Amino acid sequence: MPMEKIADYKYALDESSIIAITDQKGIINYVNDNFCNISKYTAEELIGQDHRIINSGFHSKAFIKDLWKTIANGNVWKGELKNKAKDGSTYWVDTTIVPFLDEKNKPYQYVAIRSDITDRKKGEEELKKILKEISDYKYALDESAIVAITDQKGIITHVNDNFCKISKYSTEELIGQDHRIINSGYHSQEFIKELWKTIAHGNVWKGELKNKAKDGSTYWVDTTIVPFLNQDGKPYQYVAIRSDITERKEGEEQIKANNIKAIEHAQILELKNTQLVDFCNIVSHNLRAPLINIAMLVDFVEQSEDEEEKSEALAKIKPVVNHLMDVFNELVESIQVKQDTEVDVDTIILEDCLAKILRGFETQIEEYDAQIHIDLSEANSIYFPPKYIDSILSNLISNALKYKSPHRNPVIHIKTQKTEQDSVILSVADNGLGIDLVMHKDQIFKIRKTFHKHPDAKGFGLFMTKTQVEAMNGKIWAESEPGKGTTFFIEFKKLQS
Incomplete structure (x- = not known):
């Protein structure tokens, strides 16, 4: 090839690419202007230096070793390299390293031809970040x-x-x-x-x-x-x-149903009030005549001096009084409305009550291999509405089994304790999931408040339990630690039996 053409090729290469030539040991013996521009070293600072002067440390030792093995065996190496400039900044180059071989087919120098791909790599990194962010958003969306x-x-x-x-x-x-x-x-x-x-x-x-x-x-x-x-x-x-939002909508439907019931109850109450007014009017009207009759006969007895007249008057009073009682009983019987405004209260034997309730949970207790420990030594009886205590204990035992830990079998402790004020404190303790009281604080007994995902969780049980306890002037509170379990305490005030 004529020397002029070789010079032309070298000129074109120098103008378009980043060129460096090293000996077989990697000592730089030539760099072009483009190499100096991108590395920010002068030619004088580079000539005679080991090519590691621009090593960024980004690539692994195995990567660099494979590169050198390739070119040392007389083969061309192609790849992307991240290098470090004099000021510490880094840049990427698409690199081709060509070994020049002697008469023994051994490399005596290496010509590295590079092109700057820093902007492309930055774009790729930015794209990776964007794709990662999109992937994270998708994951968050899919999870939530x-x-x-x-x-x-x-x-x-x-x-x-x-x-x-x-x-x-x-x-x-x-x-x-x-x-x-x-x-x-x-x-x-x-x-x-x-x-x-x-x-x-x-x-x-x-x-x-x-x-x-x-x-x-x-x-x-x-x-x-x-x-x-x-x-x-x-x-x-x-x-x-x-x-x-199924639970919320069901709650709204329940509220609607409750509102309808409340309206119905209000209408019933209004009717009863009307009946009460009517009753008063009837009493006033129907009893006035007999009462006036009695009053007149009493006045006659008081004013009369004739004993025979007094006896006759007294004899007339008794049938009038009997008639008055008949009228009153007839009025009461005619408008009396059967009402259940007071709940029945009775002495509850807790041992019997618990035995009955636990029978209802036998299947779950056996399935979960649950242990139930009962200590009623301090108090085995309370004076309380039977239907309330059944509901309260059923709710607390149900929750203890429902929100059991996935890592251990359920253990439930039911215990009573007498106070100095002669109240009874009943505690129901479990080793289940627990409740974060720091987070939920006073919301634990709120209606429709749930703390764990469960298909049967409605948020009514604890609300109803609190309502029933407080209806009888009792107190309810809880102690809990997430992952360890929950203990509910109920104080039953001494009621007059």
Whole structure:
């Protein structure tokens, strides 16, 4: 090849690439201007130095060893290297190292031809970070929410595990199906039409939906549907993000039912008040004449001096009094309304009461291999409404079994203790999941307050227990530690038997 052409190739290479030449030991004996510019060293600072002067320490020893093994065997090495400049900054280069061989086929120098790929690598790193962040968001969403993706026609293309759990369908049963597979029929056609109109126009829809699971049961979800738009601004898919609000909606329904009952009770009370007023009016009207008659006869007896006249008057008083009693009894009997305003209270033998209640939990106790320890040595009886104590003990024992630890068999201790004020304190202690009282503080007995995920958790048991205890002027409190268990204490005030 003519020397002029070789010079032209070298010039083109020097202009376009980062060039360095080292001997077989890696000692630099040539660098071009591009090498100096990117490494921020002068040629004088580089010539005679070991090529490790620009080693960033990013690559492993095994990586560098493999590189040297390749070129030392006379083979070309290609790859990406992260180097360090004089000022400590780093840069990436796409590198080709060519061994120049002597007559014995042994390398006597290496020519490294590089191109700067720092910006590309930064872009790749940024992309990795973005993808990682997106992956983290997706993971967080999948863990916390019920997620489904459909195409623009409503055909399901993706569901997460939470969607399968609440709908009771498998992924295979859902993918490719129309989203109407979970339509409960609860919402009107106008409601559904308005929903589709909103998202079809590229707008986010938010609301509450009642859906139907595979087994026919229904559930409520708080829903946000986000349209994903193509370059023309038209939706090509919809992402529906939901959260389960079934318990809240059931609570609202219960409140509605309770309100209806309250209205009914108010109406009954109003009727009773009306009856009471009517009763008073009737009493006033029907008893006035007999009472006036008695008063007149008494006055006559007091004023009369004739004994025979007094005897006649006294004889007339008795039938009038008898008539008065008959009228009164007839009035009471005619408008008396049967009411159960007072709960029945009785002496409760706790040993018998517990035996009866525990029989109802025999299956669970055997299944969980639970141990029940009872110590009623200080007090075996209380004076309390039977239906209340049955409810209280059932709730506390049920909770102790329901919220058992997955790491150990349940152990329940039921104990009584007498106080100086002659009250009885009953404690029910378990070794279950426990409650974080620092977090929940005074909310432990609030209605619809739950502390652990369980299909039967409704948040009514402790509320009802507290209501029943306080209705009889008692006290209830708890001590608990997460992961170790909970102890409930109930103080039964001494009631007059």
